Amino acid sequence: MAPSAIDQSAAAAPPDTKTYPPAKIFPVKETRFEKYIEPETGGRSKALQQPDSAAIVIDNGSHAVRAGWSFEKKPRFSMPPIMSKYRDRKLGKTFSFAGSDCYADTTARGHIRNAFEAGTGIVSNWDAMEHVLDYVFLKLGMNDADGSIDAPVIMTEAVANLPYSRKSMTEILFECYGAPSLAYGIDSLFSYRHNKGTTGLVISSSYTSTHVIPVYNSKALLRQTTRLNWGGYHSAEYLLKLIRLKYPAFTGKLNSSQAEHMVKEYCYLSRDYDQELKGYLDWTGLEDRDIVIQYPYTEEVIVQKSEEELARIAERKKESGRRLQEQAAKMRLEKLMKKEQDLEYYKQLQGKLVDETKKETRRLLDSHDIKHEAELEKIIKELEKAIKKARTKDVGGDPEENEEQPDFSLLEIPDDQLDEAQIKQKRQQRLLKSNHEARARAKAEKEAEKARVAEEERLDNERRENDLEGWLDEKRQIHADTLAKMKERDRLKQDLGNRKSLASQIRMKSIANLASDQPGKKRRRGGDDDNFGANDDDWGVYRQIAVGENSDDEQEEEDLMSNLKTVEQELLKYDPNFDYEQTHEAQSDWSKSLLHAFARGPRPFDPASQAELSQIHLNVERIRVPEVVFRPSIAGVDQAGLIDIAGDILNQRLTGLANHEDFLRDIFLTGGNTLFQNFDERVREGLRSLLPADSPIKVRRADDALLDAWKGAAGWAGTSAWKAAKISREEYQEKGPDYIKEHDMGNSYA
Amino acid sequence: MAAPTEAQIAHQQLIEQLDIHSIHKNFRNPNWRPNQRRNKNLKAIVGDASRREASALATPQDISGDATPADDGLSTSGTTTPANSSSGSNPPNLAQASRSLSKLVLEKSLKPSNGAAVSAPTATYTNIESAPSLSHSKHYCDITGLPAPYMDPKTRLRYHNGEVFGLIRSIPQTTAEQFLEARGAHTILK
Numbered sequence: 001m002a003p004s005a006i007d008q009s010a011a012a013a014p015p016d017t018k019t020y021p022p023a024k025i026f027p028v029k030e031t032r033f034e035k036y037i038e039p040e041t042g043g044r045s046k047a048l049q050q051p052d053s054a055a056i057v058i059d060n061g062s063h064a065v066r067a068g069w070s071f072e073k074k075p076r077f078s079m080p081p082i083m084s085k086y087r088d089r090k091l092g093k094t095f096s097f098a099g100s101d102c103y104a105d106t107t108a109r110g111h112i113r114n115a116f117e118a119g120t121g122i123v124s125n126w127d128a129m130e131h132v133l134d135y136v137f138l139k140l141g142m143n144d145a146d147g148s149i150d151a152p153v154i155m156t157e158a159v160a161n162l163p164y165s166r167k168s169m170t171e172i173l174f175e176c177y178g179a180p181s182l183a184y185g186i187d188s189l190f191s192y193r194h195n196k197g198t199t200g201l202v203i204s205s206s207y208t209s210t211h212v213i214p215v216y217n218s219k220a221l222l223r224q225t226t227r228l229n230w231g232g233y234h235s236a237e238y239l240l241k242l243i244r245l246k247y248p249a250f251t252g253k254l255n256s257s258q259a260e261h262m263v264k265e266y267c268y269l270s271r272d273y274d275q276e277l278k279g280y281l282d283w284t285g286l287e288d289r290d291i292v293i294q295y296p297y298t299e300e301v302i303v304q305k306s307e308e309e310l311a312r313i314a315e316r317k318k319e320s321g322r323r324l325q326e327q328a329a330k331m332r333l334e335k336l337m338k339k340e341q342d343l344e345y346y347k348q349l350q351g352k353l354v355d356e357t358k359k360e361t362r363r364l365l366d367s368h369d370i371k372h373e374a375e376l377e378k379i380i381k382e383l384e385k386a387i388k389k390a391r392t393k394d395v396g397g398d399p400e401e402n403e404e405q406p407d408f409s410l411l412e413i414p415d416d417q418l419d420e421a422q423i424k425q426k427r428q429q430r431l432l433k434s435n436h437e438a439r440a441r442a443k444a445e446k447e448a449e450k451a452r453v454a455e456e457e458r459l460d461n462e463r464r465e466n467d468l469e470g471w472l473d474e475k476r477q478i479h480a481d482t483l484a485k486m487k488e489r490d491r492l493k494q495d496l497g498n499r500k501s502l503a504s505q506i507r508m509k510s511i512a513n514l515a516s517d518q519p520g521k522k523r524r525r526g527g528d529d530d531n532f533g534a535n536d537d538d539w540g541v542y543r544q545i546a547v548g549e550n551s552d553d554e555q556e557e558e559d560l561m562s563n564l565k566t567v568e569q570e571l572l573k574y575d576p577n578f579d580y581e582q583t584h585e586a587q588s589d590w591s592k593s594l595l596h597a598f599a600r601g602p603r604p605f606d607p608a609s610q611a612e613l614s615q616i617h618l619n620v621e622r623i624r625v626p627e628v629v630f631r632p633s634i635a636g637v638d639q640a641g642l643i644d645i646a647g648d649i650l651n652q653r654l655t656g657l658a659n660h661e662d663f664l665r666d667i668f669l670t671g672g673n674t675l676f677q678n679f680d681e682r683v684r685e686g687l688r689s690l691l692p693a694d695s696p697i698k699v700r701r702a703d704d705a706l707l708d709a710w711k712g713a714a715g716w717a718g719t720s721a722w723k724a725a726k727i728s729r730e731e732y733q734e735k736g737p738d739y740i741k742e743h744d745m746g747n748s749y750a
Numbered sequence: 751m752a753a754p755t756e757a758q759i760a761h762q763q764l765i766e767q768l769d770i771h772s773i774h775k776n777f778r779n780p781n782w783r784p785n786q787r788r789n790k791n792l793k794a795i796v797g798d799a800s801r802r803e804a805s806a807l808a809t810p811q812d813i814s815g816d817a818t819p820a821d822d823g824l825s826t827s828g829t830t831t832p833a834n835s836s837s838g839s840n841p842p843n844l845a846q847a848s849r850s851l852s853k854l855v856l857e858k859s860l861k862p863s864n865g866a867a868v869s870a871p872t873a874t875y876t877n878i879e880s881a882p883s884l885s886h887s888k889h890y891c892d893i894t895g896l897p898a899p900y901m902d903p904k905t906r907l908r909y910h911n912g913e914v915f916g917l918i919r920s921i922p923q924t925t926a927e928q929f930l931e932a933r934g935a936h937t938i939l940k
Contacts, residue, residue, distance in 0.1 A: 624890075
């Protein structure tokens with residue numbers, strides 16, 4: 001069940017709307033263009049003065065390429081390995097950019113290409129790679145050189161880089177850039193070297209992969225190395241996928257760069273994943289665990305009206321209403337006056353007719369389009385009635401109430417005693433009478449119903465007073481029944497979506513029956529007419545095939561709801577054990593919903609607010625995403641987790657070595673993906689459970705997990721090891737692009 | 751057309767400044783003409799490499815002792831180097847030798863460089879990949895990520911509680927597949 005709310009006391013009424021402290025809301029971040037990097041020429045002249053030790057060092061990472069001079073403390077710049085090239089048709093000019101300059105322009109952003117194959121540390125787009133290298137050499141001021149790079153190059157590459165990739169890179173550096181010499185090394189080993197490690201286990205979790213490399217006397221045991229295909233890139237993609245699934249209707253634009261920043265800033269490794277996960281969405285402390293990310297949005301403009309304005313508007317409305325009323329009254333009055341005048345006129349006419357000859361009467365009547373005297377009388381009567389009605393209306397009386405019993409005198413007299421006009425009148429009277437009686441009957445029925453309800457209520461009350469327990473039981477039963485009914489209805493509704501459900505099958509069957517031409521057994525027996533429709537229930541079949549059996553219209557839903565409401569009200573009033581917490585409303589409140597906590601955090605959600613619609617809540621994801629390195633199965637990666645890998649290497653593969661405990665004494669973490677809080681903790685705890693009880697486990701982090709690889713490579717330049725490991729231009733020309741020298745920092749020949 | 755605004759002009763200037771296409775790069779070899787088809791993806795590279803490896807592995811077996819006539823006089827088995835075996839009394843048949851030369855080269859290049867017994871093969875990109883996990887994997891809710899004791903047989907999604915189940919039953923199958931895909935358990939139609 002959902003974790004219970006913390007501070008909703010057992011109140012009989014819905015708790016007052018709580019106020020919440022303002023949420024911690026963070027703006028969304030993504031990689032952007034920062035500033036123009038000036039090419040710098042000082043480095044080259046300095047390098048030319050010390051040709052034996054100076055080199056260009058390029059840490060060719062899949063997340064960031066860091067480049068600089070070996071004699072400097074840190075790289076000159078760091079750039080993503082991307083390029084963008086497009087042709088501006090309006091200007092008739094081709095533009096190309098590299099690194100974060102690509103983000104400066106929208107068109108350029110649309111043409112970004114990555115030098116690396118997505119999710120791996122292998123270069124696959126060599127045009128992009130050349131662009132990136134162009135940029136690197138430009139910014140290092142190599143444009144003063146003529147025809148070639150005149151400084152040695154040290155470059156990092158992936159562990160067990162593919163021969164084809166290395167060959168292509170070597171070709172480019174020697175053929176295209178004419179480097180005097182080139183040396184490759186593995187980034188994490190350079191980092192380990194920089195942190196003064198000699199024997200130990202290097203755990204390097206970076207952007208595209210996680211490697212575990214045992215190093216023995218400064219030499220990497222590459223054959224024991226293991227790679228897990230998971231890194232920062234995969235984490236970001238995974239988080240992006242999760243967010244998209246969490247907010248399918250999200251309107252903001254989500255991209256992996258934003259996800260990368262979220263992973264970096266808000267995710268952390270849990271010390272005890274399963275334990276922490278269990279209570280992650282509990283209300284207690286969710287405030288702190290839930291991170292809200294605000295995407296840009298445009299607020300709908302709601303013009304706030306001042307008190308004064310509102311008053312004025314109300315006044316205006318009232319005014320116009322009054323005017324309308326006045327007009328209506330005036331019109332009514334005019335009509336009334338006209339009717340009175342008419343009445344006067346017709347009365348005069350009637351008076352005139354009294355002593356006129358028949359012919360004159362005829363003439364007078366004809367001139368008023370009246371056929372005979374009776375009609376005139378009728379007109380006068382109607383007018384009188386209308387005037388009376390209008391007058392009562394103006395004074396506000398009810399015309400029905402004080403209406404006396406109409407005259408039904410003619411009904412008693414047989415037809416043969418009446419003349420034609422009287423018969424007509426009789427017919428009219430009969431109609432009037434039935435009308436009158438019907439009204440009376442309806443009134444009586446209403447009264448009876450009212451009485452019945454009152455009686456029921458009285459009985460109910462009596463029963464409650466005499467047998468409260470029984471009464472409550474009954475009500476509780478009704479309550480439960482209604483809830484069950486609602487549940488059942490929901491279930492059926494869902495079932496209808498499933499083709500295999502009973503409801504659907506029955507529906508299909510009746511459709512098939514209706515559509516078939518073959519007369520059924522029943523029909524044959526009963527002749528041609530099947531009496532369909534004689535029974536009102538027959539028509540239900542159409543409803544059934546339209547939406548399925550038992551599906552119900554809105555009406556029934558409303559009924560159930562209102563029934564439930566009344567029962568709950570009564571229970572609230574009389575049952576001491578029934579409090580607001582148990583009502584349906586409270587049960588379906590957002591504060592009971594786990595999914596609400598998951599998607600909307602510990603606050604109510606207002607679907608009308610644009611700001612809240614463009615918010616992302618990170619909670620479980622914060623520990624779920626980094627955890628994948630330790631448990632790849634979470635994200636469907638069919639590989640062993642980091643601890644399993646390290647344990648396997650330490651327990652199985654290195655046992656042959658004499659002093660294999662030395663590896664445990666120096667477990668070294670490097671790479672951007674190890675920067676998560678608690679990473680070292682987790683490695684230590686995880687290994688402890690796999691190793692013998694008294695094993696001396698020491699885990700340490702690199703000083704700078706991001707830049708130490710570059711620094712290590714820079715420090716390596718100029719050493720005798722470097723001199724022995726580098727391949728000169730002459731060697732390249734003699735031995736070809738496949739040729740490499742094996743050394744402590746680099747890959748072996750495969 | 752309206753005159754460009756100041757911001758547009760500034761942006762254009764920035765673009766011009768950042769552009770590296772128009773800069774002449776002195777350090778580049780002007781005659782550098784790379785192979786047009788050098789861009790290969792990882793799958794293609796690994797595929798090429800493993801094919802080469804496979805053919806190389808298959809070749810020496812072809813010329814191992816029991817499959818070939820005894821008087822081949824060239825390589826016999828993978829363990830001895832061809833140089834040793836060909837130094838026998840029989841003078842090598844030239845036609846056969848030329849035919850087998852490429853195989854010899856391959857065999858030689860496949861031999862471990864230092865000759866000593868090696869416990870594991872050299873590290874390659876594919877063989878350093880970590881093996882599938884043997885440990886039991888815990889189940890987590892596909893929607894919320896919380897521990898999931900249940901699985902819905904219809905959508906195959908794992909879920910945490912009844913409320914999540916209600917949601918699962920209300921989403922269309924395509925969405926359910928997307929949830930499964932995040933865990934790598936989706937159905938792939940081939």
